[in-house]
Amino acid sequence: MRLLMLGGTGFVGRCVVEDALARGWAVTLLHRGHRPAPAGAQVIVGDRTATDGLAALRTGDWDLAVDTWAGAPSAVRDAARLLRDRVGHYTYVSSRSVYAYPPPAGLDETGPVVDGSADDGGDVPYARTKRGGELAALAAFGDRVLLARAGLILGPYEDVGRLPWWLHRVARGGDVPAPGPPDLPLQYVDARDLAAWLLDAAAAGLSGPCNVVSRPGHTTIGELLAACVRVTGSAARLRWVDPAAVAAAGVAPWTELPVWLPPGELHDALHRGDVSRALSAGLRCRPVAETVADTWTWLASVDHRPALRTDLPPLGLGAAQEAALLAAAEAADQPPPPVAAVG
Template identity: 65%
Template sequence: MRLLILGGTEFVGRAVAEAALARGWEVTVFHRGRHEPPAGARSLIGDRTAPGGLAALTAAANPDTNPGATPDATLDANLDGNPGGKFTWDVVVDTWSAAPSVVRDAARLLADRADRFVYVSSRSVYAWPPAAGLAEDGPLTEGSPDAGEVPYGEAKRGGELAAVEAFGPDRTLLVRAGLIIGPYENVGRLPWWLGRIARGGPVLAPGPRALPIQYIDGRDLAEWTLDAAEAGLSGPFNLVSPPGHTTMGELLDACVRATGSDAELRWTDPETLLAAGVEPWSDLPVWIPPGELYDAMHTADVSKALSAGLRCRPAAETVADTWAWLRSIGGTAPQRPDRPPLGLAPEREAALLSE
């Protein structure tokens, strides 16, 4: 398989690239050059938000008409294994999460250069408030493929529409992910918990301890996405772990074990935390107390993806591997510039614990 990833050097895109390389696929990553691509991937440099920023894709797809324009001289229109083939790439994977018009421009350019288009979307595309147990046929938020900067849910819905508009419904796979964690995470949710628990001592732990949570390890998302693309699946799929896959208690207990710290989890009921002004999701990442927002984030119907082969590794494995990755890079996770830092400041947590 010949795979083009728009991105491919950070978090989900990198997980997809590494999974594809491990399968022996031909992988090309189109990125801005800010991070090293995975070893073995062909690299195309360009800024898709800038005028003319997609030129490297055009050159790569038409090297005979653009002599010397391809950043990687070994990349030709058919990657040697498909002489005379119709498409440069079998699959395109796009993880873009901002202006839908950026997805639109890339998808239009690639519609006759790639066979299939995979857009990593989000369950935020569902109209608010999503009902508990919502499946893929739930009502959707408004969105436009031509929009500029809009709220996250609208941006992802607009990206979906842009992909389908360019490639058609039968050639487009929409991966509606929930919470994504795991190695390479650059948002700061699981890395914050690991860093906090590694410091040890009393830790403010948000209850209920047995509260079920849903998430997807970025590597499990990558493997399912590649399987689905290779099988020719199309349409929307909720992609997150099944209900009951793990709990808040199991996740934080796994953090204690992985770090080997002397942390003492001080479980506190939701009412006490909310009364103290603690913000779910941001002050204490991953955690959302029971209610409307919890139903939206942690009760998705994923039966369609499970029927299509979704497999989710144990929470303990995700936690341990994320901790190992953090230690390998010095203990501090990269932070996306478009996302705010998460987690309680130490002094505020101490004050709350003293209360």
Template identity: 60%
Template sequence: MRVLILGGTGFVGRAVAEEAARRGDEVTLFNRGRRGGVPGAVSLVGDRLAPDGLDALGAGEWDAVVDTWSAQGEAVRRTAELLSGRAGQYTYVSSRSVYRWLAPPPLTEDTELVDADEPGYAGDKLRGERGAAAFGGPVLLARAGLILGPYEDVGRLPWWLNRMARGGPTLAPGPRDLPVQLIDVRDLAAFVLDAAARRLAGPYTVVSPPGHTSMGELLEAANEVTGGRALLRWTDPDAIVAAGVEPWTQLPIWFPPGPEHEFMNTGDVSKAVAAGLRCRPARETVADTWAWLRDAGVAPQRDDRPRVGLDPAVEAKLLGEQLQGEQLQGEQLRGEQ
């Protein structure tokens, strides 16, 4: 295929570009030219927020367009309108954040969406979806869940990997068997390109099936690939929440059992699976991310997302309190005997 990727040098866009190049597709990237390109791809330079920023896309035809934009929806509308009639299919990489927060389960493509004027990331992604409709042809809305893998620029899995590499007693948010839904960025890329070749349209929730992995498998794999120096101390979620630790941001990937966890980790992805979605083992995602991180040295960080991770002092305090509780419990048991 002739594939145009709007972006193509960051996290998701780079994964799509590399997968398309691996398949032998003709790849064109359109971006601001601030990062290195992808070998074999043609690069067009432009700024979607500038008055004449789309001039480089004024000519050309493609079989598929992949758009990873996550800011103002108007930029998606203008681009989709410009490419109307010059491409076979348009994919907008959206997010399951467009579903109304804590909407009743099961979460499906028909779940109620956020309001059109919703501020922030969720609203921007919804407005991007609406803007993509200006393409006028088949538009696929890939509503991705938690995206992990090489080139991650949010910092969730890189933070855990670096924490494991530091070693020593390590706070592991429980319970150990807590299910996690995620999507390896390379599996997302493969799904998007396969769908584009078939000119699929409409919304698809793109994340692993429920129960694909767990916090235990993720953190134990992270510890293993980084050398096994961390001593995982599985900690009661109530104690973590009581200490004021923020799930998802201070402890990336994790939500304690409850409505938030259920919303994020029990989505119905049968539509995407029926359309060809395949998810690799989570351990492979962890190992490959660590290999990339060692080569990169420092993980990139998006400037439109907050930094994630737990302050070492807060972690040490929680671990100390947990140890004291275990010692006290042990003394009580010995006294009863």
């Protein structure tokens, strides 16, 4: 197979390139040249946001193209238009954020989506950005495009820093506030499993929208954090905090407590989606212990901070917030005061 990767030096794109090279595919990679590309790929340097930034792609033919772009939909539009007669199949890595909020638990690919435009610039909400990218790809490739609607993505090369934050915090040891309940289910996908599925699905000609995360309940927040303790060899002690106590402390889910969302509407939207189509098309998700261990190994081998995305809010707890959550955990551990005898 001849693969054109638009991007390919960070996180999901890098995993796609490494997987394709391991299959013996011929990989051409277009990127801006800010980070080294995986060895073995043919590299084309170009900035798709710049005037004439796609000039190097005016010639060439490929069986497949994969596009992980998360910026202006107009950049997807321009690339897809340029490539539609010279690429057999186009995969756009989208997001389950395109569904109209709130998406109910169990929603499949037929659910209503937000408005979007292929002509949008970059200054639009993320959900509209991804929907605009979908429309751009569809306009150019029609039934030759796969819209891979991913959810939470974890694993080595993570450039958001959610799992890395937990691993670094647990590695420091001591009492670690853990948002509960421990059996709260999580639905995510390891970037390497996503990459393998993208290539398999594209090679098979799969088209249309597809939710691509693990089955609901693939793991739990308790299993994830316990794996962090094991792989770091830390003496950290997880102190479980009730969701109500998290809210009372003014701590924000998802950003200040990465990965975690309390039970309710938003948790259902992110962690209880229907993924039957992806599973039937061969999606296989490795155990959470493997994802956590491999991410820790990667973190120990690199300084990942320069690669972190700067377009997202900073992650993690401040000292005062952590103290407030640990105080709540301590209070929950105390027995209730004795009831005074009457009469």
